[in-house]
Amino acid sequence: EAGVAQSPRYKIIEKRQSVAFWCNPISGHATLYWYQQILGQGPKLLIQFQNNGVVDDSQLPKDRFSAERLKGVDSTLKIQPAKLEDSAVYLCASSRISPGPWDEQYFGPGTRLTVT
Amino acid sequence: GESVGLHLPTLSVQEGDNSIINCAYSNSASDYFIWYKQESGKGPQFIIDIRSNMDKRQGQRVTVLLNKTVKHLSLQIAATQPGDSAVYFCAELLLGYSTLTFGKGTMLLVSP
Numbered sequence: 714e715a716g717v718a719q720s721p722r723y724k725i726i727e728k729r730q731s732v733a734f735w736c737n738p739i740s741g742h743a744t745l746y747w748y749q750q751i752l753g754q755g756p757k758l759l760i761q762f763q764n765n766g767v768v769d770d771s772q773l774p775k776d777r778f779s780a781e782r783l784k785g786v787d788s789t790l791k792i793q794p795a796k797l798e799d800s801a802v803y804l805c806a807s808s809r810i811s812p813g814p815w816d817e818q819y820f821g822p823g824t825r826l827t828v829t
Numbered sequence: 830g831e832s833v834g835l836h837l838p839t840l841s842v843q844e845g846d847n848s849i850i851n852c853a854y855s856n857s858a859s860d861y862f863i864w865y866k867q868e869s870g871k872g873p874q875f876i877i878d879i880r881s882n883m884d885k886r887q888g889q890r891v892t893v894l895l896n897k898t899v900k901h902l903s904l905q906i907a908a909t910q911p912g913d914s915a916v917y918f919c920a921e922l923l924l925g926y927s928t929l930t931f932g933k934g935t936m937l938l939v940s941p
Contacts, residue, residue, distance in 0.1 A: 717872070744927070753837055755918045755931025756873065769928060804872050808927075814880070815861055815922055818929065820872025 715739065717821030719805050725827045731793035734824045738786070738807030744768075745782055746818060747790050748804040756804055762788065795828045802826070837916060839936040848906040850935045852919035855900070859921035862895060863929065864904045868915045873931075876904070876917075906937075914939045 718737040726732050738745050743764050748756035759778065760770040764785040773780070777796070782788040792799055802823040808816035842848050854862060860881050865873035879886040879893045879902075886893050892905040902919050916934040 753934075755920070755934055756929075757931070758928050761928065769926070806872065815878075815924060816927060817875055820874070822871050 717805055717807055717819055719803075719821040719824050721824055722822065723825050723827075725829065726795055728797055728828050729794040731791065732795055732826060733789050733791045734803050734805075734826075736788045736790070736805030736821060738788070738805070739809075739819055742807035742809045742819070743785070744808045744810070744816060745788050746806040746808075747780055747788070748806065748820075750802040750804055750823070752801070759790070792826075795826075797828050800826055800828045837934050837936045839938060841938045841940065842909050844909065844911060844939055844941045846909050848909045848913070848937055848939075850904045850906075850917045850937065852902040852904075852932050852935075853900055854902055854919065854921050854932060856921055856923070856930070857897065857900060858923065859930075860924040861922040862893070862902050863920045863922060864891075864893060864902075865918045865920060865931075866913075866915045867918065867934070873918060878922075909937070909939050911939045911941055913937060 720735050745762045747759045750756040759773045760780045761768040762782040765782045780790045802825050804823045806818040806820045808818045861878050863878040864876040867873045877888045879895050884895050890907045894903045916936050918934045919932045920929040
C-alpha cells in the first residue's frame with residue numbers, strides 16, 4: 714500500500730511570497746489532516762477534512778492560510794503571504810474510518826518550508 | 830532530511846540497554862494516549878497506544894505506562910537498537926474529536 718505523498722519536499726521562499734503544498738492521501742482514506750511542525754516541537758493540527766468537507770480548522774490562521782480538498786482526494790495547503798514564523802515542516806496525514814475506537818493517522822514525509 | 834530533534838531533550842543510551850522516555854500530558858479528559866516515532870526527514874509513525882482506563886500496555890519490545898494521578902506517560906523500549914534512534918512524541922486523543930494533541934518530543938540516540 715502506497716503511503717501519503719507530499720510535494721514538494723523542500724521549499725525556500727522570501728517573506729510575503731506565496732507557496733502551495735500538495736498532498737495525496739492513502740487510497741480510500743476519507744479523512745485528511747494538515748499539521749504544522751515547527752523545529753523542535755510536536756506537530757500542531759491546522760485543518761482536518763472528512764471527504765471534501767472541513768471538520769476542524771480552528772487552528773488555521775485564516776488570514777493567510779487556506780486549504781482545499783476538491784473531490785475528496787488530494788489536498789492543497791496555501792500560504793499567502795508567508796511570514797518568517799511560517800518556517801516549519803508541513804505534514805499531511807490521512808486516516809480511514811476504522812471499526813476500532815479511533816482512526817490511526819498515517820503521516821507523509823512532510824514539506825520543509827524556509828521563509829527568508 | 831533535516832532533523833526535527835534540535836533543542837529537544839535527549840536520551841543517549843548504548844545498544845542493548847533499556848530506554849525510558851517520559852511525557853507529561855495536559856488534558857485529564859483525554860481518552861487515548863499514543864506514542865509516535867519520528868525519524869529524520871519522515872513523518873511520525875505510530876508505535877503504541879493506551880486507553881485512559883488502563884495503566885499498562887505492552888507491545889513488541891515496547892511498554893507504555895500511564896499514571897493518571899500525576900498525568901504522566903512513559904514509553905519503555907527493551908533492548909534498544911540503533912534503528913530506534915529517532916524523536917519520540919506522546920500525543921493525546923479525545924474520542925469524538927479525532928484530533929491529536931502532540932506533546933514535546935524526546936530525541937533518543939542509540940550508540941552501537
